[in-house]
Every structure is written in C-alpha cells, then in structure tokens.
Amino acid sequence: MSKLYIYDSMQNKKVVFEPLDTQNIRVYACGPTVYDYAHIGNARMAVVFDTLIRLLRYLFPKVTYVSNITDIDDKIIERSNLEKVSTESLTNKFSKIYNRDMKMLNVQEPDYQPKATEYIDEMIQAIAKLEKEKYAYFSDGHVMFNVNSFKSYGALSSRKQQEQIAGSRVKVSSYKKNPEDFVLWKPSKDNEPFWKSPWGRGRPGWHTECFVMATKILGTPFDIHGGGLDLKFPHHENELAQSCCFSGNLDNKKSYAKYWMHNGFVTVDAEKMSKSLGNIKLVKDYLNIYNGEVIRLSLLSAHYRSPLNWSEEVLLQSKNILMKYNKILDALKNLVIIKNTKENKIIIEIEKALLDDLNISKAFSILDASVKEINKKNEIEKKYIKEAIEFLGEIVGIFIARDDLASSKNKKNLNLNEINILIKKRNEARKNKDYKLADEMRNKLLTMGVEIEDHPEGTKWKEI
Numbered sequence: 484m485s486k487l488y489i490y491d492s493m494q495n496k497k498v499v500f501e502p503l504d505t506q507n508i509r510v511y512a513c514g515p516t517v518y519d520y521a522h523i524g525n526a527r528m529a530v531v532f533d534t535l536i537r538l539l540r541y542l543f544p545k546v547t548y549v550s551n552i553t554d555i556d557d558k559i560i561e562r563s564n565l566e567k568v569s570t571e572s573l574t575n576k577f578s579k580i581y582n583r584d585m586k587m588l589n590v591q592e593p594d595y596q597p598k599a600t601e602y603i604d605e606m607i608q609a610i611a612k613l614e615k616e617k618y619a620y621f622s623d624g625h626v627m628f629n630v631n632s633f634k635s636y637g638a639l640s641s642r643k644q645q646e647q648i649a650g651s652r653v654k655v656s657s658y659k660k661n662p663e664d665f666v667l668w669k670p671s672k673d674n675e676p677f678w679k680s681p682w683g684r685g686r687p688g689w690h691t692e693c694f695v696m697a698t699k700i701l702g703t704p705f706d707i708h709g710g711g712l713d714l715k716f717p718h719h720e721n722e723l724a725q726s727c728c729f730s731g732n733l734d735n736k737k738s739y740a741k742y743w744m745h746n747g748f749v750t751v752d753a754e755k756m757s758k759s760l761g762n763i764k765l766v767k768d769y770l771n772i773y774n775g776e777v778i779r780l781s782l783l784s785a786h787y788r789s790p791l792n793w794s795e796e797v798l799l800q801s802k803n804i805l806m807k808y809n810k811i812l813d814a815l816k817n818l819v820i821i822k823n824t825k826e827n828k829i830i831i832e833i834e835k836a837l838l839d840d841l842n843i844s845k846a847f848s849i850l851d852a853s854v855k856e857i858n859k860k861n862e863i864e865k866k867y868i869k870e871a872i873e874f875l876g877e878i879v880g881i882f883i884a885r886d887d888l889a890s891s892k893n894k895k896n897l898n899l900n901e902i903n904i905l906i907k908k909r910n911e912a913r914k915n916k917d918y919k920l921a922d923e924m925r926n927k928l929l930t931m932g933v934e935i936e937d938h939p940e941g942t943k944w945k946e947i
C-alpha cells in the first residue's frame with residue numbers, strides 16, 4: 484500500500500501517517516456547540532473530516548470515528564434563557580438539525596457522537612484526579628488547571644507562556660493563580676443547569692469535556708485529533724495538557740493523540756466568518772437553493788488547510804463540475820466496470836494525490852485530463868474513466884444521489900397525516916404522564932423537520 488501523508492499541526496509539517504494499530508484507526512474531531520443552526524464553518528469541519536475518514540476507510544480495515552456534540556456551555560445557557568426553553572430541549576433540537584443538515588451533505592454519521600452531558604461522572608472523576616495530584620486547584624467555587632504545573636504547556640500551538648500573557652485580552656479573574664489557567668469545573672448560578680460534585684453544584688469546562696470523551700471512548704493515545712484551526716489554541720492545547728497530566732505522561736506530548744489535524748477558516752469577502760461581523764452563512768439556507776453535493780464540493784474546493792472564501796461563484800463552479808461528471812456517468816451508464824484499480828493508471832494517479840494530505844484539486848485535475856476528448860476513447864479507456872470517476876466520488880463523497888442538480892434535495896415532502904397522528908399520540912402520552920413516549924414523538928417530529936409548540940388553544944407545528 485502506498486503511504487499516506489498528512490500535515491501534523493503539532494510538528495507543523497507533512498509526515499507519513501503511521502497508525503498505532505493498523506487494524507483500527509482511531510480519530511476524534513471536535514463537533515459543534517448546538518444552540519443555533521449549523522453554519523458553513525461547522526459544515527466545513529464535518530465534510531473535511533468525513534472525507535478523511537472515507538480515505539482512511541479505503542486504506543485500512545477499520546476506522547473508529549468519534550465526533551462530539553457540546554450540549555452544555557455558557558452560550559447554550561444564554562440562548563435557552565433568551566428563548567425560555569430548557570437547555571436540554573434547545574440542544575436536542577439543534578443537534579437534530581445539525582445531523583439532518585450534515586446528512587444532506589453526504590456526511591456519514593460518526594461511529595460515536597457523544598454528548599457532553601452523558602459523561603459528567605467521568606469528567607468529575609478526571610477533575611478530582613487532576614486536583615488530587617496538584618495539577619488543578621480549587622478557588623472560589625471553580626476548579627482551575629494550573630498551567631505552571633505542566634512545563635510542556637504550549638507544545639501544540641508552539642506558544643511560549645510570555646506570548647500567551649501578552650496575547651490575552653481577557654481580564655484576569657481573581658480566582659486564577661496564573662492568567663493562562665483554565666476552568667475544569669465552574670459553579671452554576673441558581674437558574675443554571677447543574678450537576679452535584681465535590682466542589683458544589685456546577686458544570687464542566689469545555690476543554691475537559693472533549694478530553695474526557697475522547698479518552699473514554701477511544702483510549703489514549705489515539706491516532707488523529709482534529710477540528711477547526713480556531714480550536715488549536717486554547718481548546719486543543721488545554722485538552723492535551725489535561726491528558727498528559729491525567730495519564731502521567733508529562734514528557735510525552737504524543738501520549739494523547741499521535742497526530743493533530745486542523746481545517747482552515749471560512750471567509751466571506753475575505754473576512755473571517757463570525758457572529759460579531761454578522762456574516763454567518765447557514766447551511767439550511769443554501770440547502771434551499773442548492774443540492775447538498777454542490778455545497779459539499781464547494782466546501783472542499785480549497786485545500787482543507789487553506790482558508791476557504793465562501794461565495795456564489797464557488798457554488799456555481801462546483802455545480803458545473805458535478806453536472807459535467809454526471810453527464811459523463813450518464814453517457815457511460817451501460818458500461819459494466821470490473822474493479823481493477825491496480826491497473827487503472829488514472830486511479831493510481833488520483834490515489835497518489837489524495838494520499839498527499841488530501842490534495843483533492845490535484846485529483847480533479849487528473850480526472851479532468853483523462854476525460855478530454857472522451858468520445859475518441861475506446862471501450863477499455865472509457866471503463867477506466869468511469870471507474871476513476873466513481874473512485875474519486877466515493878472518497879470525496881459525491882456522485883451518490885445523482886438527481887437533478889439544479890434543484891435542491893432539501894425539498895421536504897411533509898406528510899400532514901403522519902404529523903397529525905404523531906402530535907395526537909404525543910398529547911395522549913402527556914395526558915397519561917408517559918413523558919418518555921411524549922419525548923419520543925417530539926423527537927420523531929423533529930427528525931422529520933417539524934417543531935411543535937404547545938399553546939393554551941392546542942399544539943401548533945412549524946417546519947424548521
């Protein structure tokens with residue numbers, strides 16, 4: 484098998500990927516915090532790592548992919564207070580919407596999609612151990628990680644402590660010994676969700692959530708830890724610090740994840756997409772206009788490590804590429820291919836490009852060159868072309884549902900009768916105080932893209 488090269492953000496260079504266990508490749512990538520609709524930045528991360536997983540699955544017999552959902556956090560609490568709903572129902576709604584949108588982009592479900600609130604006990608145990616071993620301290624209701632207790636702090640982001648202090652615009656809280664110390668456990672106010680702990684009623688810090696879920700599900704070390712570039716510091720740096728101290732591997736910065744991979748930012752008109760600039764682009768809005776494959780290919784149009792400038796032009800280009808190849812696939816639909824990848828020179832070249840840190844543009848340029856003057860090709864050459872298009876499509880996650888690209892795939896065919904039956908069943912369950920069944924019905928409706936609201940005059944529903 485040819486070697487896979489990936490860019491390791493810890494070493495800041497391209498390296499040969501050497502699995503810890505060739506029989507099971509283990510990958511963790513930080514998923515979304517669910518309090519709003521998924522945006523293009525969320526989707527880029529999901530699509531990039533889904534493509535990496537597809538490539539790893541082509542290369543290795545087994546891949547275990549974990550991507551979490553953060554369902555407790557300050558922003559979630561803020562939004563749920565604003566909308567007067569529980570954090571649970573808010574995060575339940577938006578995690579379902581996230582998964583629905585990602586499915587439209589042909590993102591395969593991760594093998595595990597843990598929610599932070601399902602691992603609170605394990606988080607408390609990990610924090611208690613860090614505190615007991617003096618890597619963390621209790622101060623004014625908070626448990627803080629003491630950055631000075633871990634001398635390799637900054638190994639991932641190559642930041643020296645002095646730079647971190649200078650770069651920090653956050654006012655130093657009174658309960659911190661050092662400005663860079665970060666929260667492992669924080670107290671909850673009276674109106675905020677809480678869990679009981681040795682440090683009082685509170686909730687875990689975000690950096691603790693991912694480190695505990697990754698460790699619990701995959702075991703350490705695992706092969707690849709991924710996420711958006713904006714998470715490299717401080718989120719990933721802080722996950723790493725906790726893990727090294729927790730496992731007692733103070734001098735082994737590969738004791739958590741062997742490799743780190745980060746995808747670049749999404750920009751809009753050359754500015755970073757962000758809430759404060761008001762230029763957030765939502766996946767659901769594009770799904771109303773474009774087929775999911777058009778959006779997916781657009782998200783992969785720049786190399787995953789480069790910034791991606793999101794624009795209508797990129798979407799149109801991707802649409803044209805898909806139309807071109809769908810047309811070729813249609814013309815070749817009666818050709819029966821015998822999978823013979825070893826002898827297919829186009830596939831050999833495409834594979835080489837993909838194994839070079841996922842060089843998808845190069846893979847497409849190889850394919851483009853191969854289909855020039857396709858009508859003049861003989862049958863064997865055409866078979867090789869068809870096989871190569873399908874090969875690239877499988878790894879990039881396109882040419883799967885080749886329906887009308889001009890229209891969106893997102894058109895919902897809501898079955899009014901079914902909706903009414905489910906609402907009726909839910910109301911009956913509520914009447915019988917069977918809240919579990921009532922929740923099941925509500926979830927079923929959410930999965931269909933229907934949200935219900937209870938009013939004094941009855942239950943109303945709307946499309947989401």
Ligand SMILES: [Zn+2]
Pocket residue numbers: 512513514693718
């Ligand atoms: Zn994370």
